Amino acid sequence: MTAEKFDFKPKSKLKEWLGEKVIMLCALSALVSIALIFIFIFKESSPILTDEFIKDEVTVSEMVFPQQWKADEPPRWSWQPTSSTPKYSLFPLFVGTLKAALVAMLFATPLGVGAAIYSSEFASKRMREVIKPVIELLAGIPSVVLGFFALIVLASILQDLFGLTYRLNALNAGIALGIAIIPIIFTVAEDAMSSVPGSLRDAARALGANPWQVSFTMVLPAAMPGIAAGMVLGFGRAVGETMIVLMASGNAAIASWSFVDSIRTFSATIAAELAEVVFGSAHYSVLFFIGTILFIFTFFINLGGDVVLSRLRTRLQGKLQ
């Protein structure tokens, strides 16, 4: 490096001070924006609790408990926000979200965790160089592409295979969601297992355990919190994912427990209905209310996952007394 390159101008205290403040402001903007997101989503949904006019049309208890809509029928949950008497029960959406996320977890957990175990415990270096890019490719697929695949290809395969009545259903959407969350489960679980210190592995080997015993009696239990965190984060992602369920689930708000019925999830409801809604109406507030639920839910899932993972890291890699 030449001398000119470090030809610094005379120091200016003011510039230094300003520079630091500008940089700090930018950093705080991350903090502020997450607060802003919450404040705004909540602000737009708050009329449900405060506005008399909107409370006339929908209340929180109406969204939770079954309602008597006709005199000769038992009370039921229904989501029909655009009918002449708008019905805003969130229960069918809750059931739909849960079903899709459950299928996704059942599909993705064995694959993601299994592949993570293989990659961290058994795979040769060469095999690992195949697995990593495969997972990265999978993670890079936009969710709208997965939704497209589930809608056009997967749905037909499943329908032919199981003779289903509805082409688009919880199973179809759940499997596509599962493909979307395999990478996160794999990455977090693999990270946890490979952060188990080599000295512990050596110790187990020295005590006479063979490699797979080391993996299953020592590494796996030690990394268990990390694997669990990966699953929880995957679940959070599955609940929040929008385009896949919007395209592949059929979008019928039915409160049934059958996995081959069409479903409508929280996220897909927002995506499908927000475009046609009137600014400031009851329907608009309810959609933001759903957004608040999603936000709070994923916030705590992520916070929990973070805490578990950072504790695990200090336990496995922190100073050993």
Added chain:
Amino acid sequence: MSQVAPLAQKPLQEDVKAHFRPKTQGYVPRGLTLAAVVLIIAILAILLGNIVVGGVGTISWEFLTSPPEQGLEAGGIYPAIIGTVFLVILMVICGVPIGVLTAIYLQEYTRPGSKVMRMIRIAINNLAGVPSIVFGLFGLGFFIGFVGRGIDGAFFESNQPVWGQPAIIWAALTLALLTLPVVIISTEEALRAIPREVKDASYALGATKLQTIRRVIIPQAMPGIFTGSILAISRGAGEVAPIMFTGAAYYLPYLPSKLNDQFMELGYHVFVMATQSPDVDKTLPILYGTVLVLLLLTFMLNFTAIMIRSRIRSRRKGE
């Protein structure tokens, strides 16, 4: 002494033996976990194979450079490609500088483990986990409903919304927020890879902190900033939920030319053709072609980013 040792060791040995009793080689767990890997590879292969086979016949120069025709059943995807490019350029301009400065603040100005740092870190991690549809809601409620309408109310007399409507700038800002964590995380990684000695040398020559950041740290971190921007572009180009209400349009006869224009976008175009088309069989070839273009775009971006990143990592290991 010779009496104590065997007494203490014997139960331990037995304990260890009991713990590891079944001395199998573990072919079953090995086989099962390998099956998981093979299945994942198979899923990816089927997915990509299907899209490539379905889409490769459609892609031609004409497809890439002509607008859609006959209600999306013929023609190309030129406006969607241009819209996507404009969108991500705007997103990078709005988001990357803030992300880079945040990373610099975290790495250079805060002490590791300090309260501010932990708070910002938690905020970033959570920002990364917020569902994309919530960003869409935020974009609509804040950028369009609050900022846009605020501008309209303050500067424009007419009842026609000028800024208080879906527009490319609002979509870009929403995406910038969504991709902020990506930029911050990879810039931070690059900053950590800068050897201490380089910074020390700069200080020893009498440079101030700000001068060191501008003349030494940022140039050194450039590849990392680049990686972060590319990853952000790849993520942003694939997201549909945040732009559905903030600016993307089904079909537009013109290209966006002002910040408050609407725009067409590849991902949204896929969604529209797949779900709103009256005759899906007719649009299917175009649909496959669009999906393939979108996929190639994101993969190419990701591949570039991964290459740069692995180069940074090997440089770091070389120290």
